[in-house]
Amino acid sequence: MTMSDAEKSGFLAKVIGPKLRWRQYQARVKQLPPNYRTAVEAIEQYMMHFVPTDADSDASRFEDLADLFEQAAADGTPIREIVGEDPVEFVEAFVHNYTEGGYVPARARKRLTDAITRAVGEDTGK
Template sequence: MSDAEKGGFIARVIGPKRRWWEYKARVKKLPPKYRTAVEAIERYLMHFGPVTADNAAALFEDVADLFERAAADGTPIREIVGDDPVEFVEALVRNYSKGGYVDRERARLIHTIDDIEREEENR
């Protein structure tokens, strides 16, 4: 049984607690504007992020990596997230949610619409 299966809410949502607290410690060390941006991304991900705890833990850690490097380089926040912060986060989620419920449902929707289109073309 994995740590995520044994643990409570945090473990089920974001993975092993140790990884979560290490991630949170890293975020706390960021300069204020970077920390605020990461915390906003985190809130969004808690609602719309990866389905599996392993994917979520890796995603949060990668966000921390990205913002730590950006802070060290003095990269402006907008340069990191682009013009559409939601699309930035959605792109991250797409990279980490392969095989999850959301991907299966997206594929099912696309397949169903493609089937309908083929049927209409064959009439």
């Protein structure tokens, strides 16, 4: 059984589309000021613990994250004003718009909180 041209096209769009969107997202994040980039990378790492719903939803989630931080950086909005005092709560509410999520280990929660604290220049006590 062979694939028709339409089936091949659909399959390739599913495989290449998300990869292209991911690369574009990563390029956008690299353009952020260092502290915003640190915060986004920490949030990104934390979001990887959530169960994906589908490629389009996941790509949209990361693109929306980049939109949020690009606008905040352009406006000079402090990171703490974006994520609040509890970055775990922020990310879980953010992700809830895209998926029901998954179990996130306590270690990942602490890593996120510490990374945001470093990104905003607060003392972590270490």
